[in-house]
Amino acid sequence: MDVILTEVENGKSKFIFPSLPEEVKGTNRTNYQSYDILSCGEVKIPKGMKLTEISFDGIFFGESKKNESIVKQWVKPAECEKILKNWQEKGTVLRLMVTETNVNIDVTISSFECTDYGGYGNKKYSVEFVQYRSLKVYTTDELKIVKFVKKTVTRPAAAAPSNKGSYTVKPGNTLWSIARKFYGGSGTIWTKIYNANKSVIESTAKKRGYANSDNGHWIFPGTVLVIPN
Template sequence: MEIWLNNENDKIRFPILPTSFKIVTAQQNTAQNVHRKGEINLLGEKSLETVELTSFFPAKEYSFCQYKGFNTNPYFYANKIKDWKNKKVTPRLLITGEPDINMCVSIEAFEYGEDDASGDVTFTISLKEYVTVEYSKPKKNTKAGKKVKKKKIKKKRSSKAKKTTKYTVKKGDTLWGIAKKKTGKSSNWKKIYKKNKSVIEKAAKKHGRKSSSNGHWIYPGTKLVIEK
């Protein structure tokens, strides 16, 4: 298992796996009393998932750390997370293996401090699933309250296929960064993954992984086709 917080090219991989983590998923159901039936339950929509992680940032490379070469200043990570929270950054949470989580999150709360003289910084971080909402502009009304009808202009259908461009993955690339650079929106990473799923998964297996974890693992030299 690996746990990451990714803000496009700015990433945090937790050196120590959490002592505990909790995932909460709920449903917006409503209980109602019906005549001669009693209480019934009206099923609603799914609530946003929440995740709580408890671990610590080590002040040195212990033998049980997940990997080597990380920054051994625990406050480097603590200050980065606090800065993301204050700037309303919504990073992507990735937990590989089981339970295999890959979702955009908001940082709801971040508690950290030192428990002993080791210099390690313990923390508890509370995250909540973040969904981007796009609003459409309301139609303009006349002074009399009638809707203004706009003349429909018939557009000639183009017989040309969608424009595409080719991109070769470089070291340090992520699908979110590539989507931002090539399409202007990091949220288009899903379209790029679906378009190139076979080559991305093939590259992941070639490097000894069971899967790319929905495009999290991409490798230099992989050739992608991107729709503009």
Template structure:
């Protein structure tokens, strides 16, 4: 089905093109724009026109539809899932579009005439890429543990009643004489006297 607007756009026709980017607000610096490496924003086309209640000298043709019927048809096109084709010959516009906005203005003394503003968004077919599925047949795949090995002696330790740094060093490091290593790592927790540790202290070994 084709529909020709009976009246050309009033005042102007707007084509909105905008760049896709992300704005990040950095502390002590302000906003910074980062351009998107791929993708773009949808182009919008909008214009104002009038749907006259009866034929007039400014109409492009005289066999016009009722304004109410035209608005109902535009509403149907706006609600449908399929895009429609917008053709504006003088501007070489021939695009699949969807109607995103359709405000209507009824002015005093012109109840038969409908002033509308149409906004179209150029339709883009979404492209979904499929990743190939790799089949390994009946072969068994062994997963390797790539996590770094951790020294069992390293980590944290919670002091228990009766513990001393010498006793902890002997238990965790293999030699009691290594108590200074533990003390040097935990001076801020133990304090100035290495001979006193309290149950519940969390030490780094």
């Protein structure tokens, strides 16, 4: 299992936590609209979901501890702190992925604390993430605002093709990032691409020595994918 952060914009800047936290906490809350009704008291009506929040604590181990079994890939604690603080200050949109779990979500860092800990150069940290949702700007047509819209003559649209075409996987790509590219900035329907290309994704993973692709987690440069509508 790995906890991985990747910059969404370029897909190349990546940070793998050197050691795993003991626990990853996720919070999903329903958003309610409250009404005070004389005969019933307070009534709450569900109005969609609030943004998902994920948090965990851990330790960045110092150099004298880098050979401990819990350390998977040692990075200097000061460098770990620098990377996360930089992303937090810039409000960088990141992909948070915890392999072997269903955590695969675009986030920003809402809180990050890091302090020296023990006598081995360790740093204890606490980090919190909040789900990122892109702001969509709607057109007047989408909002059905026609009073002040200039009328134009439009030609019938050509019949939609059976799919959006094809895409050749590049280094650093994930199905999530490919979905964002073709589906208006949303990566949540990456399964649509996986289902349309399941046979080629799985066969390629096996050729690379994997038992399977872990439901599309492992994709490889050069693989040609069909992008469905």
